[in-house]
Amino acid sequence: DTEVTQTPKHLVMGMTNKKSLKCEQHMGHRAMYWYKQKAKKPPELMFVYSYEKLSINESVPSRFSPECPNSSLLNLHLHALQPEDSALYLCASSRGGQRGRNEQFFGPGTRLTVL
C-alpha cells in the first residue's frame, strides 16, 4: 500500500467556520507533511511532523493548527480562515531518517474554498 489518503476532497467554508482536514498513510512512514498549493505555484511547506512530533512550522498563521494523533494520521484544523487561504492542501509522508531513499508520497489533496 503506497497510498496517502486525504478527506474531504473538496471543502467550502465560511470565515467563521471550524473544519478539519484529514490525512492517513499505512506505509509505516514516520515523517508527515502539510503543504499549501496555489494555482501555478509550487507546493509550499507548512508543517512537518517527525516521529509524531512537530519539527517544522514554517511561520504558518495560528488559524491553521496541525495535529498528529498517531504515526498514521495527520490532521489540519482550520478556524477563522480568510479567502486568501483558498488553495489545494496537500498531505505527504516519507520514511524519515537520514539514510537512503526518502521520497515523499503525496495524497490527492483537499481543494479548500473560503467564502
Next chain:
Amino acid sequence: DQQVKQNSPSLSVQEGRISILNCDYTNSMFDYFLWYKKYPAEGPTFLISISSIKDKNEDGRFTVFLNKSAKHLSLHIVPSQPGDSAVYFCAARDTTSGTYKYIFGTGTRLKVLA
C-alpha cells in the same frame, strides 16, 4: 528567495523525441533531489530521485543527471509520450535544520505533441 529554480515555465516536445527539464539550486547542503509529476487537481507523483553523492540515476525512460559543481540537475525523458504531458517539479531535501524539509521548484509544464 527561491532556492530551487526551474527557469523554463513550459516546454513542448514531439512524441518520440527527448524531453529535457532543467533545475538549478543554490544551497550546497541539499543532500537528495527528486522529480515529481503533477496533473491538475491531484497530488504530485514521485518519478525519480538522486542522492547528492551520485551524478546519474536511470529508471526506464527517465534519467536524472546531477552536476554538483554547477548546482544543476536535469530530467531526461526518452522517448517522450503524450501521457507525459503534465507539470514537473524538481525538489531538494534540506536537512540543515536537523529534520527533513523538501523545497520545490516553480515547475515546468511539459506538453508532448502527438
